[in-house]
Amino acid sequence: MKRSSFLFCLIFLFSSLMTVWADDVEQQIVQIKQVQKEGQGNLTASQAVQKLSKSNASALIPILSSFKDANPIAVNWLRGAFEAIAANAIKQKTLPTQKLEKFIQDKSQNPRARRLAYETLIKVDPQAADRIIPGMLNDASVTLRRDAVQRLIDEAKSLEKAGKKDQAKKVYQQALSGATDSDQVKVIVKPLRGLGDKIDLQKHFGFLTDWMIVGPFDNRDKKGYDTVYSPEDKIDFSSTLEGKEGKVKWKSVNTKDDYGIFDIAKSISPYKGAVMYCVADFYSPQEQSLEIRLGTPNAWKIWVNGKLLFARNEYHRGMVVDQYSVPVKFKPGKNVILLKLCQNEQTDSWAQRYQFQLRIAHPSGIGVLSQKAETTTQLSP
Template identity: 80%
Template sequence: MQRSRFLYCLLFLSMTLTSVKADDVEQQIKQIKQVQKEGQGNQAASQAVQQLSKADSSALIPILTSFKGANPLAVNWLCGAFEAVAANAIAQKQLPADKLEAFILDKSQNPRARRLAYETLIKVDPEATDRIIPGMINDASVTLRRDAVQRLVDEAKALEKAGKKDEAKQIYQQALSGATDDDQVKAIVKPLRALGEKIDLQKHFGFLSDWQIIGPFDNTERKGYETVYAPEEKLDFSAAFEGKEGKVNWKSVNTDDDYGVFDIAKELSPYKGAVMYCTADFYSPDEQSLEIRLGTPNAWKIWVNGKLLFARNEYHRGMVMDQYSVPVTFKPGKNVILLKLCQNEQTESWAQRYQFQLRIARPSGTGVLSEKPEATTQLSR
């Protein structure tokens, strides 16, 4: 009887200690997630990380799960705590490999957390790569998907080298379906085109190539950036407006550049001290939370369906693909995108670019195409 009571007490004490430990982990994670910019919460977060780093392996999954909703600073702190706990678990051969693999395969989890779990898992189980990576070709995690794409590229190269061109072509095409990083896309497209395939990169990336454009309006002394010209108030494609150099009308323009670059200076005129407005439609089958990804060396503002989404009053930073990513929720049906581009009056050779590229993508980087209803495809705007 006494022995049974003693065992019961031990069991109760063990359960109590475990519960307290779990509560401590939860509290420490909560403290870390409260860290903010300019040092707010740093001291408390630092202390919480020190305590959390001493936790046993049972804290690993709660730490990873907590990446959801954490700001970038908090994620950095959480990464440090996770790595400390994981290193100790590996040293003691107590890493919960099965739970980590399940977490990696859970696409609802934070992509950075999933990558961290993967890099930890393969330290003790290198063969996990062969189980996990092939299934990541269209994954939401950019880095896991990149590994999957590269695996296919390497396979295709080996097949091509062995003279198996048809098989190589199929594998390259499979790799392209998941590729979003420009360097990988180029590494895939070059051999595919050499093998006789026609590749539409505008379609692959989701670039908008057909635009209506009007201008120039006055941007002398950069005053045009804040000036509200007629296109910002109403899009009337039949109207003419007073511009910087006389009356201006809307013009239909397009680009056949692989990366959707429209060069205003080359295709229209190298306007200086000027504002141009560009608009395009994006048709969505239903409500979608996507991103507008813009590249331009010019100052800009962007609206969707009349709502200002973002603006940047900065000139000549250079231009790269996906330079800016703006989250947007598209409504079902037609969505009107309006882009305001401003060129200043600098005359240096490096300040002459007046161009842009714009695409629609998922947060993962995969392109999304406009899906115009068939009934309206023949109708003009």
């Protein structure tokens, strides 16, 4: 009886301590997540991180789970605590590998947290990559998906080198279905086209290629960026507007470029000190949260359904695919996208680009096509 009572007391004490430790970990996480910009909450968060970093391996999954609704600053603090605990757990061989793998497979979790879990897991179990990565081809985690795409690229190259062109083609096609990074897409598309495949990269990425455009309006001395010209008040494609160089009208334009680049300077005119307005419709089958991804070397503002989403008053920073990502909630049916592009008056050779590329994508980077009715042939405001 005495032995049984002693064991019962030990179990009860251990359970009580575990509850206290769990509560303490949760409290420290809450304190870290309260950190804000400009140093708000830094002292409290710093103290919480120091304490949390001394926790045992049981704190790893709670920390990862807390990434989901944490701001970027808090995520960096939490990551530091996680890495300190994980390093110690690896030394002591107490890393919860099965729980980490289960967390990685849980696609409802934060993509950065899942990637961190993956990088930690393969330090002690390199074979985990063979179990996990092949299933990540269409994953919400950009980095995990990129690894899956790269595996297929490497496999396809080996098949191609061995003369197995038909098999290589199928693997390249599979890789393309999950590829969103332009460098990987280029590596995939070149051999596929060489093997006779017709690839529509505009559709793959979800680029908007049909636009209505009007201008130029005055941007001398960069005053046009903040000037509210007529298209910002009302979009009427039948109207004649007063522009920088006289009367201007809306015109329909499109691009055949693989990456949806519309070159205003080449297609219309290399206006200097000018503002141009571009409009495109995006049709959504239901309300959905997506991203507008824009590339441009010019200053810009963007509206959806009359609401200003984002703006950047900066010139000649260069241009790449997905240079800017703007979250947007589209309503069911037609959504009107208005883009204001501003070119300054610099005459340097490197300052002459007046162009943009714009696509619609899931936060994961997968392109989304406008589901515009086939019978609709003209944009409407």
